[in-house]
Amino acid sequence: MKKNIPDNVVFSKDKGYHANILPYGSSVAAPAIKVDDVIAWKNRNIHAVNKEFENKFNELKFQYQKLMEEYEWNELVYSAKYAFEPVIGEVYHVYQADDFSYFLSLIAPQEWNKTHIGTFLLNSDKKWIKINS
Template sequence: MDNKIPDSIAFSEEKGYNSNILPYATTVGAPVIKTDDVVAWKNRGIHNVNKEFENKFNELKLQYQKLMEEYQWNDMVYNAQFSFEPVIGEIYHLYTGNDGINFLSLISPQEWNKEHIATFKLNSDKKWLILNQKDSLFS
């Protein structure tokens, strides 16, 4: 008899019995080896991560828009005419004069018949915080 090994046994001349390292079942009684469906898992992960990035992007975009609007209001107030040094914490009103030039005043819109643009408060960082506005000028 030749020393023939049956087909159901994983054996090679170079590696010997190597069924424990093969990626497939080598005997009828061996458990079925199934590859995991990682494509579906990856697709779900990609979808979730992309959604997270989109939410973060929209949040940053909104913050940027608010920052730009804040900058534009501050630029408008600092470029307006006023002949006094504003006090931190006081409320000031921005108006458009008859000549079309903006000016800052302590007089409230109820006490004066001028075109009111917005009301501001100066904070400790010398930034003008808008309290109310007539219309959204920068949208």
């Protein structure tokens, strides 16, 4: 079958010359069709998203470690010996006794010579908050 129209001319029997309605360039003088570099875009965004996940993971890890530390301090204070009911908002001190057990006291560390473990505040949720002193 012989073709009467050159290859660079857009012609069909149904539509005729329809190069002006095509979504892409159809002549030799048309701008080149360039394929976007999707792989580089993906790699950049994968790196950014992975960095975000890593930051969130590290934040959660830090929060978990902080929560576990609070849990351990609360476990220590609640397992300590004391013969009074602690008051919310008051500061208490945990000491180590001669038998290596722990006890809770109102006496400040500078007022006597005992092994001071930590200073704590009882909050309204009945959670012991360690005070850095």
